[in-house]
Amino acid sequence: MNQQPIIIVKDLVKKFGSFVANDHLTFKVKRGEIFGFLGANGAGKTTAIRILCGLSFPTSGELSVAGYNVYTQREKIKQNIGYMSQKFSLYDDLTIFENIRFYAAIYGLSKKEIDRRTDILMKKLGLEEAKKKLIRDIPLGWKQKLAFSVAIIHDPKIVFLDEPTGGVDPITRRQFWDMIYEAARNGITVFVTTHYMDEAEYCDRVSIMVDGRIAALDTPVALREKYHAKNMNEVFLQLARAQKTEVL
Amino acid sequence: MRTIFYIIQKEFIQVFRNKRMLPIIFVLPIIQLLILVNAATFEMKQINMAVVDLDLSGSSRQLTSKFQGSPFYRIISAPFSYDVAMELMQRGDVDVIMQIPYGFEKDLIKEKRTQVQLIVNAINGASAGLINAYSTNIILDFNREVLIEWLNPAEMGGIRRIVTETSYWYNPRLNYTTYMVPGILVLLVTIIALLLSGMNIVREKEIGTIEQINVTPIRKIEFIAGKLIPFWIIALFELAFGLVIGKLFFNIPIEGSLWVIFLSAGVYLFVILGFGLLISTMTNTQQQSMLVSFFFMVVFILMSGLFTAIESMPVWAQRVDLLNPIAYFIKIMRMVMLKGSSFADISNLFYALVLYAVSIISLAIWRYRKVA
Numbered sequence: 317m318n319q320q321p322i323i324i325v326k327d328l329v330k331k332f333g334s335f336v337a338n339d340h341l342t343f344k345v346k347r348g349e350i351f352g353f354l355g356a357n358g359a360g361k362t363t364a365i366r367i368l369c370g371l372s373f374p375t376s377g378e379l380s381v382a383g384y385n386v387y388t389q390r391e392k393i394k395q396n397i398g399y400m401s402q403k404f405s406l407y408d409d410l411t412i413f414e415n416i417r418f419y420a421a422i423y424g425l426s427k428k429e430i431d432r433r434t435d436i437l438m439k440k441l442g443l444e445e446a447k448k449k450l451i452r453d454i455p456l457g458w459k460q461k462l463a464f465s466v467a468i469i470h471d472p473k474i475v476f477l478d479e480p481t482g483g484v485d486p487i488t489r490r491q492f493w494d495m496i497y498e499a500a501r502n503g504i505t506v507f508v509t510t511h512y513m514d515e516a517e518y519c520d521r522v523s524i525m526v527d528g529r530i531a532a533l534d535t536p537v538a539l540r541e542k543y544h545a546k547n548m549n550e551v552f553l554q555l556a557r558a559q560k561t562e563v564l
Numbered sequence: 565m566r567t568i569f570y571i572i573q574k575e576f577i578q579v580f581r582n583k584r585m586l587p588i589i590f591v592l593p594i595i596q597l598l599i600l601v602n603a604a605t606f607e608m609k610q611i612n613m614a615v616v617d618l619d620l621s622g623s624s625r626q627l628t629s630k631f632q633g634s635p636f637y638r639i640i641s642a643p644f645s646y647d648v649a650m651e652l653m654q655r656g657d658v659d660v661i662m663q664i665p666y667g668f669e670k671d672l673i674k675e676k677r678t679q680v681q682l683i684v685n686a687i688n689g690a691s692a693g694l695i696n697a698y699s700t701n702i703i704l705d706f707n708r709e710v711l712i713e714w715l716n717p718a719e720m721g722g723i724r725r726i727v728t729e730t731s732y733w734y735n736p737r738l739n740y741t742t743y744m745v746p747g748i749l750v751l752l753v754t755i756i757a758l759l760l761s762g763m764n765i766v767r768e769k770e771i772g773t774i775e776q777i778n779v780t781p782i783r784k785i786e787f788i789a790g791k792l793i794p795f796w797i798i799a800l801f802e803l804a805f806g807l808v809i810g811k812l813f814f815n816i817p818i819e820g821s822l823w824v825i826f827l828s829a830g831v832y833l834f835v836i837l838g839f840g841l842l843i844s845t846m847t848n849t850q851q852q853s854m855l856v857s858f859f860f861m862v863v864f865i866l867m868s869g870l871f872t873a874i875e876s877m878p879v880w881a882q883r884v885d886l887l888n889p890i891a892y893f894i895k896i897m898r899m900v901m902l903k904g905s906s907f908a909d910i911s912n913l914f915y916a917l918v919l920y921a922v923s924i925i926s927l928a929i930w931r932y933r934k935v936a
Contacts, residue, residue, distance in 0.1 A: 369779050373935055390935065391781050399779040403772035409581050410574065421570035422780045 320383075322347045322474060322505050323368065328377035330363050337363040339528040341377070345474075345507060350500050352519030353509040354552065359525040361509040362402060365478050368507070369399045382473045395423075398467035398475040398504075402482065406463055408452040412443060415451060416466055423470035437465050457488035461495060468499055475499060477508040481515065493518050513549040522548070524555055531555040567782060571790025575764075579794065589760075593752040593802060597809055600748050601741055611695055614641040614649040614658040621669035627680070627706050631662070636698055653685055660684045660695050672710065745816045746897035747870040749806045753829070754836055754890055755861065757799040761840025762857040763850050764791055765932070770849060778934040788929050792837045799833045800826065819904030825897065828910065831917045832893040838924035839889075845931040864890045892917050 323345035330338040337360045345351045355361050366372040368381055370390035379386035382396040406415045413434060420430045438444045441461055451459060460480060468475050477496070481489045493515070500506050508519070516522045516536055523533040532539055532555055536548055545551045579585055613631060617624050631637045640658060643649050649661045663681040671678035682699055686692035768774040777787065803826070810816040818825075840857065847853040867874075867881065868890040874882060885891045892913050899905035907914070 371775060371778055371935060394779055394781040397779065399776070401772060401775045403775065405772045405776040407574070407578070407773060408771065409578055414574070414577060418570055418574045419776070419780070422567055422777065422782050424567065424781075 320347070321345060322382055323351075323507065324378070324380045325364075325368075326378040328364065328367065328379060329375045330360075330367060330372070331375045336528050338367070338374075341530055343523055343530060343533055345505060346520075348500060348503055348505055349520040350496060350506040350508065350518065352516050352522035353507065353525065354511065354513070354516050354522050354548075355509075355525035356511060356556065360528040361525060362478055364525075365399075365476050365507070365509055369397060369476050370394055371399075396473045398470070398472040400463050400467040400475070400477045400480055402478040404459060404463065406451045406459060406466065409450060411448050411450055412438075412454070412462060413447045415462070416469060419466045420469045425470060433469060437469075441465065457484050457491075460484055460488070461492060464492065464495055468504060472504065474505040474507060477506065479509055479511065481510065481512065489515070513547065513552050516548040516552075524552060526556055531558075565786075567786045568790045568793070571787065572794050575791065575794040579760075579798065589756060589798060589802070590805070593756065593806065594809055596752060597745075597748060597806055598813065601744050601810075601814060609636070611637050611660060611698065612658045613637050613639045614643065614652050614661045615639055616643060616646050616649050616661065616663040618644070618666040619664050619668035623669040623672055623710070624664045626709075627664065627703070628662075630702050630706050631699075634698075634702060637702075650683075653683070656685075658685070659691075660699060662699070673714075741814045742816055742902065743898075744870075745810045745814055746901045747868070747894045749803065749810065750868075750890060750894050750897055751865060751870065752806060753799050753803050753833070754864075754893075756802060757795055757833055757836040758840045758857050758861060759854070760795045760798070761791070761837040762843045762853045763840075764795075765841060765844035766847050766850055766853045784929050784932055784934065788841060788925065788932060791841060792834065792925070795837055795840075796830070796833050799837075800829060803829050816901065818901050820900035820906065824900050824905075824907050824910065827907070828893065828896045828900070828914055828917065831914065831921050832889060832896075834921040835889045835917060835924055838921060838928050842924060842928040842931055845928060845933075864888050867891065868894050870894055889917065889920055892920075 321344035323343075325344070326342050328338050328341040329336065339360075341364060353361050353364070363372070367374045367386065368379065370381075370386065370393050374386065381393045384390075384392040384396070386393065407418070410418065416434050416437065417430050420433065425433070434447075438447055441458075443458070443462075446454065446458075451462075454462075464475075464477070464480060467477070481492055484492070489512075496506055496508065496518075508515075510516070519536065521533065521535050522539065523530050524539075525531065532542075532551070534542070539545075539551050540547065543551045543554050545554065579589070615628050615631070617628060628639070628642075632639055641649065641652055643652075646661075646663055649658070649663070652658045653661060661681075661683040663683070665679060665681070668678050668680070680703065682696065684692045684695050684699075765774070768777070807818070807822075807825075811818065839860070843853050843856050843860075847856060867877070867885050867888050869885075870890075874885055874891060877885070896910045896913050896917075899910055903909075
């Protein structure tokens with residue numbers, strides 16, 4: 317396996333006016349790992365992920381994604397990444413199949429390839445019967461799984477998931493993480509943001525963001541040991557509180 | 565290129581699946597065409613008149629009866645005081661008052677000249693002008709008859725009159741339907757095209773799918789083209805539909821070639837759709853987009869020359885109208901449909917539209933940002 321990091325971020329700063337959303341973030345993501353990006357709401361997770369996906373300009377910093385420069389090779393990056401946003405992003409008034417076909421076609425897959433992948437996907441998700449159902453008529457859990465599948469329909473090198481499990485039940489969340497593991501086994505690097513601390517345990521490495529800064533970055537086990545915590549939730553609370561006292 | 569096809573396919577599915585959109589696109593315009601064409605007319609069919617005859621002579625009655633004989637006038641009152649007539653006008657019951665002064669006939673015979681007074685309700689300037697013109701005509705006609713009746717034949721021989729024979733070209737019977745249909749067709753196609761395109765991209769912004777598209781390697785030009793073409797096809801189809809309705813219900817003339825009509829329409833629609841997409845890229849909600857589109861639409865329509873002649877607008881307004889795409893297309897449509905103008909006749913207007921289309925679509929592509 318190529319050990320060159322697939323995402324390199326050095327001193328990333330993003331400001332909105334005087335508000336600093338990302339304050340000198342520095343981290344590397346290894347090829348094929350599941351990288352968790354944790355933090356409370358408003359900690360700057362989504363801002364960072366949007367910059368890495370080429371949806372937003374960084375204020376400053378050096379960034380490389382899949383070997384391409386975020387400033388100058390944004391379209392190259394887009395060929396190699398998948399993205400599932402926090403805001404649900406399949407077309408409500410299209411069927412499951414029509415959504416898959418549309419996104420796959422935008423990535424330039426051939427008609428034959430679209431049909432083949434759709435079939436595999438439908439079987440995997442157990443949705444063969446529901447292929448012609450409108451998105452608006454299927455439950456949220458299905459939608460999320462489908463949105464994830466659509467995000468990786470073109471076999472990207474990296475997939476960015478922005479709070480993919482918001483609002484779904486624990487069983488579906490578990491199934492969702494099974495899908496993430498499968499994608500990782502197939503060599504896709506997974507970059508996932510969440511504010512569910514139990515999900516952090518599923519990641520290879522996690523970085524914890526507090527107020528726009530990375531407060532800690534390591535494997536879940538190492539973090540638990542370092543902060544003498546039973547679980548990631550305690551780690552997070554200690555870090556968040558520490559930050560608060562610092563500010564005060 | 566294949567990407568464009570898939571976007572078009574998706575847009576068509578979405579339009580035809582939307583049960584509320586379909587009637588708006590196809591039924592409403594037809595109803596509007598039928599209603600507007602019959603309602604938006606300048607013809608004065610019935611002018612309500614009050615005659616204040618203070619002379620009560622043979623001549624004054626003769627003049628009154630000339631008005632009575634006209635199909636356009638209805639004398640609804642003949643009071644003996646000006647004040648009563650004025651009250652009627654205040655209430656809006658009469659459009660015009662004719663006051664024949666005491667001594668009308670006597671002056672006519674002795675002084676060879678006399679006066680009548682016309683008071684026209686000019687709240688609506690256009691119809692006031694028409695009423696004045698109609699009335700003056702009738703009075704002149706009366707004047708002529710008086711001359712013939714009273715002057716002796718010998719003297720008559722000495723009077724040479726110049727008679728103006730007016731013939732109206734391109735719309736010989738001054739049929740307002742013929743005049744209005746091409747313009748109203750333009751409006752309907754414009755409204756549909758502008759609203760559909762104006763709401764489109766902004767709708768994807770609202771539901772969040774635009775993000776999903778912006779993270780793909782899709783090229784901006786492909787995306788915009790994929791958004792333009794479906795509505796272009798729908799609007800052209802609608803124009804064809806409207807022409808058929810116009811032909812069937814109003815028997816409007818189509819003197820020129822359909823080929824020229826559709827070629828110009830094709831370019832014109834790119835201007836309007838480009839405009840809509842530009843608005844769509846610059847706004848964040850469908851409501852904002854609607855308001856902005858509405859603003860431009862009202863200004864463009866009122867200045868389009870559909871209701872008022874562009875030639876009679878002040879010079880600055882005529883200059884502003886150089887930027888009004890609707891004005892160009894209404895002119896083209898009237899020229900081609902009524903006069904049978906060829907492509908060569910409208911080529912200047914046509915190339916102006918081409919230039920407009922290219923600029924506005926380039927602007928829309930440039931304004932559409934994949935990165936915020």
